[in-house]
Amino acid sequence: MIQIQPRAISQRTVAALMDAGVHPLLARLYAARGIRARNELDYGLRALLPPDALTGTREAAVLLADAIEAGARMVIVADYDCDGATACAVGIRALRAFGADVHYLVPDRVTLGYGLTPAMVEIAARLEPDLLITVDNGIASVEGIAAARAHGMATLITDHHLPGDELPEADVIVNPNQPGCDFPSKCLAGVGAMFYTMLALRAELRERGAFENGREPNLGDLLDLVALGTVADVVKLDHNNRILVSQGLQRMRAGRMQPGIRALFAAAGRDPARASGFDLGFALGPRLNAAGRLSDMSLGIECLITDDPGRALNIAQELDKLNRERRSIEAEMQEEAAARLEGFDAEGNASIALFEPDWHQGVIGIVAGRIKERLHRPTVAFARGNEGELKGSGRSIPGLHLRDALDLVTKRHPDLIVRFGGHAMAAGLTIREADYPRFREAFEEVVSGLLEPADLQRRIETDGALETGYLSLDSARLLDQEIWGQGFPAPVFNDVFRVERQRLLKERHLKLELGKQGSRYEAIRFNHADGAPDTIHAAFRLAVNEYNGVSSVQLMLEHFEAA
Template sequence: MTFRLKQLQQRTVQSSAAFALPVHPVLQRVYAHRGIGLPEELQRSAANLLPFTALKGINDAVALLTQALDQQQQIVIVGDFDADGATSTAVLLAGLKAFGFKHLEYLVPNRFAFGYGLSPQMAELAVAQGAELIITVDNGISAIEGVALAKKAGVKVLVTDHHLAGNELPAADAIVNPNQPGCEFPSKALAGVGVAFYLLLALRSALRERGDFATIAEPNLAELLDLVALGTVADVVPLDSNNRILVHQGLQRIRAGKVRPGIQALIDVANRKAEKLTASDFGFSLAPRLNAAGRLDDMSIGISCLLAPDINVARRLAAELDSLNVERREIEQGMQAEALAFLQKLSFTQDQLPDCLCLYQADWHQGVIGILAGRVKELYHRPVIAFAQGDEGELKGSARSIHGVHIRDLLEEISSQYPGLIKKFGGHAMAAGLTIAEDRLETFQLALNFIAKKYLTPELLTAVIYTDGELASSDLTVAMAGILQQAGPWGQSFPEPVFEGRFKLVQQRMLADKHLKMMLQASDGTLVDAIWFNADNKTWPNANVQQVQLAYQLDINDFRDQQNLQLLVRQMTAL
């Protein structure tokens, strides 16, 4: 099957006011494309964080915590099995311990045995551990039955979450979630770890007001920002101005050497340098190793790594996570090969592809189907749902969507139009999880593509690489790459700058049979190195090609203490 290359399309100006900002003209253009117009939107000081007071339920939550502290109640934190859930759990454990809480335990559901969040089974475990207060992190907004079971047992429940609420809210004693109905907190993009951090900010303020810190040292919550930054990027939430502050502050602490042993060990095992860490390193190097524990084993390994008391313990746990990540990659590559072979057998042309792709194989690993769905989505530019075998005749699905198609809303409409077809679901605009009966897979596929027609247009189904236009040859420098790198953090909804341009292809060779290393020449004769990771080795290198059109990012290649400019190629076409 042959697919069209992604179209290159220059971004449009969202804020002309950006051209008055006191920054380099290239950066003015980049900011204008991202809607930045006011100097305060570029402020990355912690003092510019949004106040916690706008969070609905925050006062009730603090009241629960102060009572729990005064009575030294048994607290059980119920987390989630992904990187956001792990960092959320670690933030709350470390933060509450610093405030003087003495009876703290945590539970993270094994995805294969208990499923997601505060399920009734997890609530039973927490009650059995003697919980007097259950606190959920990165889950709970849909835990109707789990909360009810805990309340019936006389246990108080504090829900902290960031996922979208359903039609019914759990009967918790307090709910803190910027996406719950009636919450006026300006940023709806907080990750679960961000909500947990804000809860600690509110608690510190309350304890400060009542004079607790006259007798004990006031905790420095900034020490938790390395965890907050990692979890925020890992969960791929939009990096609005508030999240950019959280991520920037966390990165600054790490680069300055103020990093906890667990994150330092993850940096080491990923062969990164703490002093040069970027937000993309969180997403592509650290988070996958942390997530591997929840995908294949038990996220407790990841949480233990994050909370490791010293670097030696942390390195041992990071090595375990690294091994799990290698195993995860091997499983994923096998599943991806099977999925692509299946799709190729169907011999779809580009115009015949279903609007949504639904994949299932009985022996696929339940912990890896989300990654598989994401990989296939990138190749086919369609929403993808991959299913694996669950328990007792059920299939567990993981969905990944394209921009413009809110996958959770799509699933909600299917559930409304076809009652009982989906047993349960939840998630975000770009990712969701669901459970269906195994014998209803074909019905679900038909319903999915029928409902999807309301959401999808030919424009949405056209894969596009958005660029920030062309760069002058004089801007192809290490200095410019440094300016752009420092202007971040870049991430979801605040994408790293991508440029386009024509170059002469001077040299080309394949590295490791999959990466195309090149020497390019700009129009004024400037020579620049470039690399295209995972290039098509059936097409390249091609000695007959002399001129190419690129979409690329500026990068600094550090080698033997020498810094050189390198273009990271996103797409290349022969001219």
Template sequence: MTEKIWRLLPSSENSQKLSCETGISAVKARLLINRGIINAKEIDSFLSPKLSGLIDPMLLKDMEEGTALIISAIERQVKIAIFGDYDADGLTATAVLVNFFTELGIPVLYYIPDRIEEGYSLNAKAIEMLHGENVRLIITVDCGVSNKKEIEYAKSLGMDVVVTDHHQIPDDFEPLCPVINPNRADSTFSFRSLAGVGVAFFLAVGIRQSIRKKGWFRQASEPDLRHYLDLVALGTIADMVPLTGQNRIIVTAGIEAIRSSRWLGIEAMKKICGLENQQMSAADMAFKLAPRFNAPGRIGDNKAAILSLVTDNYSIALNTARELNSMNSERQKIEGAIVEDIETNIIPSMDIDGKRTLLFSKQGWHKGVLGIVASKILEKYHKPTIVLTVKNGIASGSGRSIDGFNLHESLTTLKHLLKKFGGHYHAAGCTLESHNIETFAQELEELAVKTIKDEDLVPAIIVDDRLMLNQLTIDSVNDIRTLEPFGSGNPEPVFYSGNIEVIDSRVVGENHLKLRVRQGDIIHEVIGFNLAVAHVNIQGSLVNMVYTPEINRWNGSERVQLRLLDIEPANKSTRLRTDILKN
């Protein structure tokens, strides 16, 4: 396992100027510049996201046509179905529209395809089933933009379709129905990075706006869509889209809404996760709530997940939350067993150091968890990784990649070996005949040899700034934390401090490192999760470290705590790099 380098982002001449112009600290100015926020107007929008800053949904291409078709179906009392996806983004998107229509008094069906049996997005069998239920309008969420053939089939049965999706537009795209997708080149909607649930939310806003003009709410209450924002935030965070722009507005408001959620399934899951009566963070939603809603789609029947988000019965919500929690535990066991199988039985016989890419395949591995397995292998070895399961002569699975190797582009180059594939730069899935696996692995490696540079294979921690420990006070750390919510596009701030004395070191829990460190007269506590290996011979020594500062609140008291990311001896060659990052 390669040691990580610490790559310090270059300082900007504008940080001091921006600090003077806006009144923010120089450290905060540098953090914002590192995140592409470079002027006073952008800073105000970033630090004070307001719902009034949401873009008019009618600027999304086909929003007017889509809402008109939906309203017409409602007025004609046509049966409507929401067709979703099995991940947390698709589930929350489905829940947003089901709950919205229910609040309007309009009954709708919902359909979530089975990941293993049906795969992703619209399929003929599901369309036939919905047609048999007398559904005549399908609204897709988080899927549909690549379903030209299936949409044609639905239309041939006399069904209308409205697509809402956020995935990339395929080369052969032809809008056979209203297709609401911010990535459309002909859309005037200025923000491209909505999650699927974000697009569904904007559809609800557009429908409400249109029926308000028709006078629907003169004698009926109007849905308050602010209550839906915790659902939207959960799906947005789970899908790892950038938490900037419109997503930042949505997630900030959603974190506030989830403190006292209207949705019983979320309240029940908070109870299961021990998050009742606690201030929620984006990290809580990403690492505690989202995996539990994702688990059923990965390993089994996802009916419990969507039921928990649309039920108005707390007993059902609590039972389904328990079921999802159990499924998540099972998911962890399954993926752990596959990782152990790879580490124990396959990797020892491979020349890992001599490879640019890693590909593993085996009969019997559970298809639903292979993306997570690939992520874990990539995290350890920092090489593009594809993991496939084989059944009946067909290999299918998922891959994850590093900066410097566009996985989707590579699969496109190798499409002559694939039955199907999809994804984006860092994550993709593919299916191929099992007899092509060896050739596929060989040609993928050849592409990587031509593409990946040696420095791409060295993992790096991106460091925002150097700090002295006396710069970290409760006030300054709270000020830094105003950049929350953190996530994709807005990572947690990371700092470097050097020549720090370790005055106490101990191992806590199973594998965690607890330190007390000193620089001058300043002493701070440090926690390093899964870093107990650094405990040996560290007490009394001088170290350099990279970390994220946070506030530890306990029994009504507050103190600064540093969450350690990496550590090294101060008297040896440092891993800190100050060269400018590659584009």
């Protein structure tokens, strides 16, 4: 059973925001998301937290500036997701603009796995780097950093993942979640950590007079990359992250973006002049991620660092093809998962763990996410990894910190999980295939102990009913221009409607015409083939529907039930 639950709103805060000049509809939405004052909506770059507030950036700037002056060779070791690709692209573009000799590598998901492993260091050593830099990984690479130091490489970690009990002995670590770091934005993505490092480096080079005889590189030009990686990694959009995303979207809408970003918009059939967080999270991000899931993320990184628009478009089209292949594989895996879950007692279980021998490693995270959404249970999906091992990808629900849950599993069963890491809502792990049944039991035991019964009840939080005057195309466009995402959710409203007409599209999607107070509204519920009753209580989002050059408002139904 799904509960529709309106968010609590302080009318005093709404009034204060309106008095400060905030649109009445936005004032109501912002108040429900914890905004108390107009300055929390200041998305200008001057409101950005300063680079020197992030522990390690000053030391990283000195390390990098010294390396540039010495003509040292640098190698960036990236991650194979969108955050890692954009972080790598920010590093490559900025460091080359500063005159650095910099190259990059990205591990193969299947053969090398995640992060700076000793095997990855051996590959990097072939490039004979003086300095090894990690982006979106490294905080758990104790053995990898030790291997790099044994090769005589200096090491700089830029990451945002939670550290383990032991930190790597790198020369410098930039990570807002490392012990002793007081940086207020703990939700900074990997690309954000790299961007901050580059800001600190520019300040250091400026002090050294590096730009006296030439133009100082404008790092603001990289904010389209920062915005994409931040949204795609589904980190919490606190005020600082909303600034980064807002600035990136503004540049995209103004036509100021990397050729690769423009090419990804074209491949996705989206208009950058109306770029939104939805575009980044559901159109551009998945196409980049497809490279890391099914092929080699070097393809995605090349798309982001090339200055040749034609090459960028060719790569973006290849990424689009990979994304279509990814969707096909995912659909087949979801069908298999659904068959496995036939008769599954969701009420009697607090967690789900699934494994199929032929599942693709690159897609198990998406499948885990789909199952989690469907059954509202923390879910881990496994595929075969190295010989005798399973690689798992997990997704969680509000109320359960997934990485902490896996940590508790390891404390209770020290020999069960080979390695793990991640965040509150997503994590990866490796176990031995023979231990899969034992993991299912241990994971269920931990999750059931950490969650209350109420946590397992799925709720759709809404912003209440929307006045008829706001059920309009103008309102939909207004909301599209704002910054929404993880921790700052896009508006969802709820109301009662008459169902005037309904029909199925492609035997999968329910198309409806809804009536209320003499007005009619087009609505759709995707991936829902069951018909609606005559009167429904619906949770919905406002969207702009484009058809044959005509724009209209459309209600995107998240859920409905008989009124």
